[in-house]
Amino acid sequence: MMLEARALGFAHPEGPPLFTDATLAIAPGEIVGLHGPSGIGKSTLGRLLSGHLAPGWGAVLLDGAPLRMAGFCPVQYLGQSPMHMVNPRWRVGAILSEASAPEPKTLAALGIAEGWSARYPHELSGGQLQRVAIARALAPGLRFLVADEISTMLDAITQAEIWAFLTRLAAERGIGILAISHDRALLEAVATRTLEFREIALGP
Numbered sequence: 485m486m487l488e489a490r491a492l493g494f495a496h497p498e499g500p501p502l503f504t505d506a507t508l509a510i511a512p513g514e515i516v517g518l519h520g521p522s523g524i525g526k527s528t529l530g531r532l533l534s535g536h537l538a539p540g541w542g543a544v545l546l547d548g549a550p551l552r553m554a555g556f557c558p559v560q561y562l563g564q565s566p567m568h569m570v571n572p573r574w575r576v577g578a579i580l581s582e583a584s585a586p587e588p589k590t591l592a593a594l595g596i597a598e599g600w601s602a603r604y605p606h607e608l609s610g611g612q613l614q615r616v617a618i619a620r621a622l623a624p625g626l627r628f629l630v631a632d633e634i635s636t637m638l639d640a641i642t643q644a645e646i647w648a649f650l651t652r653l654a655a656e657r658g659i660g661i662l663a664i665s666h667d668r669a670l671l672e673a674v675a676t677r678t679l680e681f682r683e684i685a686l687g688p
């Protein structure tokens with residue numbers, strides 16, 4: 485029962501391969517850190533693992549089978565800017581219910597207030613909207629989360645609250661998490677093990 489990248493490679497159209505042979509496996513309940521310099525391909529790998537991009541080479545396997553491309557993806561991607569991940573014309577209530585109605589205890593744990601439902605995304609702070617994006621990803625079919633620099637833009641208290649929530653989610657629901665960050669201290673604090681991008685993939 486794993487999320488696996490098997491010899492994954494990716495190139496932009498007509499460009500050279502950004503990386504090849506990326507290999508990693510994440511077990512349920514594990515928080516795996518992924519560290520590496522800017523521009524090396526960490527976000528691209530995260531998007532491949534969550535089905536946002538199609539592999540150029542190799543495969544993404546969930547429990548040994550290719551990722552399902554229709555319906556709610558069991559691997560959800562969270563990025564640095566939640567504004568880019570939501571429809572700016574939808575109210576927060578509709579965004580939260582996109583995949584399924586959120587559980588009241590999830591909303592409470594993330595500090596999401598009822599009054600936010602009638603607002604538009606730009607009427608929340610970055611940290612508030614990031615918590616909405618996390619709640620939306622927590623639909624019943626969720627198995628793995630790719631958390632790509634999700635707390636980089638946030639103040640230290642919000643960052644700590646979000647990671648406390650995700651750590652509990654991993655432990656209690658067995659959700660596996662790939663935590664992508666250039667911040668070694670953060671990864672040391674939250675991850676069960678940390679991988680260097682250069683050690684799991686071949687560069688150009």
Ligand SMILES: Nc1ncnc2c1ncn2[C@@H]1O[C@H](COP(=O)(O)OP(=O)(O)OP(=O)(O)O)[C@@H](O)[C@H]1O
Pocket residue numbers: 496497499502520521522523524525526527528529666
């Ligand atoms: N359409 C494109 N054509 C060519 N190159 C691109 C395109 N889009 C992105 N890139 C390049 O792909 C590389 C990998 O980007 P990616 O976002 O995966 O890196 P990253 O390791 O996540 O970086 P950061 O830590 O800065 O977010 C970058 O060098 C970027 O400039």
